[in-house]
Amino acid sequence: MKGDVKWNANSGEISCINCSFYTCLNSSIVFNQSSESIYILKARPGVWLPVQKHxxxxxxxxxxxxxxxxxxxxxxxxxxxxxxxxxxxxxxAxxxxxxxxxxxxxxxxxxxxxxxxWHKESE
Structure with a gap:
């Protein structure tokens, strides 16, 4: 996950607006170290991440x-x-x-x- 990530250590919640999800990280991904973070997430089976899609x-x-x-x-x-x-x-019709x-x-x-x-016969 790449973007402006906020992580709440107490609850373990991650919130991110305009984040990008990648299945593979390589040097082609543009990354701004001052405002963005990269987190490597491991999805647990049966856990769904709420995502707002366009x-x-x-x-x-x-x-x-x-x-x-x-x-x-x-x-x-x-x-x-x-x-x-x-x-x-x-x-x-x-x-x-x-x-x-x-x-x-x-x-x-x-x-x-x-x-x-009828007219003929009547004459």
């Missing part, structure tokens, strides 16, 4: 990026399915309207033929 916890940034891409694709997939259902319902109009037109033609035949 992004989702992942093994690596690449894993986080892949998860973001997968979530975007899932959102787009849901949007596509919604649009597909809307189009299908619209087509059903248009076909139903055309069928009702066709039946009404057929009834109108039959009524006209019946009236014409």
């Amino acid at each position: 992004r989702r916890w992942q093994d690596s940034p690449a894993t986080a990026m892949l998860q973001d891409i997968a979530e975007d694709l899932l959102k787009r997939g849901k949007r596509f399915i919604g649009m597909l259902i809307t189009v299908i319902l619209g087509l059903i 248009i076909i139903a309207s055309a069928a009702v109009a066709g039946v009404a037109l057929q009834q109108s033609v039959q009524t006209t033929d019946f009236v014409a035949d």
Whole structure:
């Protein structure tokens, strides 16, 4: 753990704001000796350190990026399915309207033929 660390010796608590956790320390890590401390911590099994994260916890940034891409694709997939259902319902409505109009037109033609035949027979 690297950062501005405060250690309470009485309670054994460590508090640190804007600290960084590393699994490996080497010369590439920038370290300011006047304001920062480095502590080597050994995690006990079953002990959790409270951490305030600014992004989702992942093994690596690449894993986080892949998860973001997968979530975007899932959102787009849901949007596509919604649009597909809307189009299908619209087509059903248009076909139903055309069928009702066709039946009404057929009834109108039959009524006209019946009236014409009735008029002929009545003369």
